[in-house]
Amino acid sequence: MTRWRQNEQLVTRPTVTGSPPLRIGKIAVANRVLLAPMSGITDAPFRKQVAALGAGLVVSEMTASEDLVQGRAMSVRRCDAIDDGPHVVQLAGCEPHWMAEAARIAEAGGADIIDINMGCPARHVTGGQSGSALMRDLDHALTLIEATIGAVRVPVTLKMRLGWDDRSRNAPELARRAEAAGVQLVTVHGRTRSQFYKGEADWRAVRAVRDAVGIPLVVNGDITSYQMAVEALDQSGADAVMIGRGAQGQPWLPGQIGRRLQTGIAEAMPSLTDQLAYLRALYDGVLGLYGERIGLRHARKHLGWSLDVAAAASGAPPATLKRWRTTILTDDSPTRVHHALTDAYDDFAWRAAA
C-alpha cells in the first residue's frame, strides 16, 4: 500500500501543462476525471485498474460508518487501499460519533481523503436517515460533516444530489454550509433523490452550486464520453467530472477522457487484445479478493459489461453476444471462463476484421 504523508504535495501522475491541477487540500489530482463510488463495483480491484489506466482519482464504495467501527469484515474490505494514487474512502451514516470514529479508522488505515455520502437514494439507506435523506435536514447533515472533519487531518469531501425533490433543491445551501465547515470539495449528481436514476442529469442546475462555493466542484451524472464531459463542465462551471456507470466494462474511459481534457488528443478505444487483458486481470483480482464462491458473483457483472462493450466495438450481432454471455456468465469454473474468454475475443476480433 502506498502511504502518502500529510504535509507532502501528492501527485498521482505527471500533470500535463495547460490547466493547473485540481487540488483537494494538499493533494494535486492528476486530471479532472474521477471514478464515482459505486457500491458492489468500485472495490479495490476495479479502483486499482481504473486508477492504473489514468483516472484522476477513484473513490471507494460507500462504507456504513457504524459497520466499519464495529469491524464488520465486508465494511473493512470496502476501505481497502490501492497502490496507485490517493486513497479515497467514502463513508455513510447518520450519527456524528460513528462518522467521526469511522473517519479515524479510515485515516489510520491509509485514507488520504474521506468522502461523505449525502447522495445515495436507496431506500435501505435513506430509511436509516443516511445518504440523500440528509439533504432533508441540513442542520443534522452539518453535525455529521463537522464531526468527520474534526476527527481527521486528511481532507474531507462531500457528495450530494441537487436536493431531495424538485421543491427542495438545496444543494447550493448544503454546499455553502459544508464549505464553511471545512469541506474541501463537493460533487453534485445532477438529479434529485426523488428522481433516483430517471430522466437525465441536469448539469446546468449544478451551476447554482458553482455560484455558491469557491472550493473545487465536481459534476456527475450520465457522463459517458469526452464530448459529454466537456458539455457538463461547460454547463455546470465545475472543475472536474465524475464518471460512474460509463466506466462499467470500460475501465479505461475515465483515464482517456482525463488525458484528453488535458491534451486535447483523442485516443482510440483499446484493442480487443488489451480489453481482454484488462478483463482477465480484473476477473482474477475480484476472485482473489472475495474468494471463488462470492467472487464469481461479483465478477459476472464485469464479464457481462465487458462482453457488451467488446461485441459492440467489433460489430458482433446480438445473437453472437447472447451466446457468449450465456456460455461465460453461467460457468462456475474460472479456468473454463478464461478459455471461453479467449474464444469469445478471438471471435470478436475475427468479426471486427471481416
Ligand SMILES: Cc1cc2nc3c(=O)[nH]c(=O)nc-3n(C[C@H](O)[C@H](O)[C@H](O)COP(=O)(O)O)c2cc1C
Ligand atoms: C450500482 C451503483 C452503486 C452506487 N453506489 C454509490 C455509493 O456507494 N456511493 C455514492 O455516493 N454513490 C453511489 N452511486 C451513485 C454514483 O456514484 C453516481 O452518482 C451515479 O451513478 C450517477 O453517475 P453516472 O451516471 O456516471 O453513473 C451508485 C450508483 C450505482 C449505479
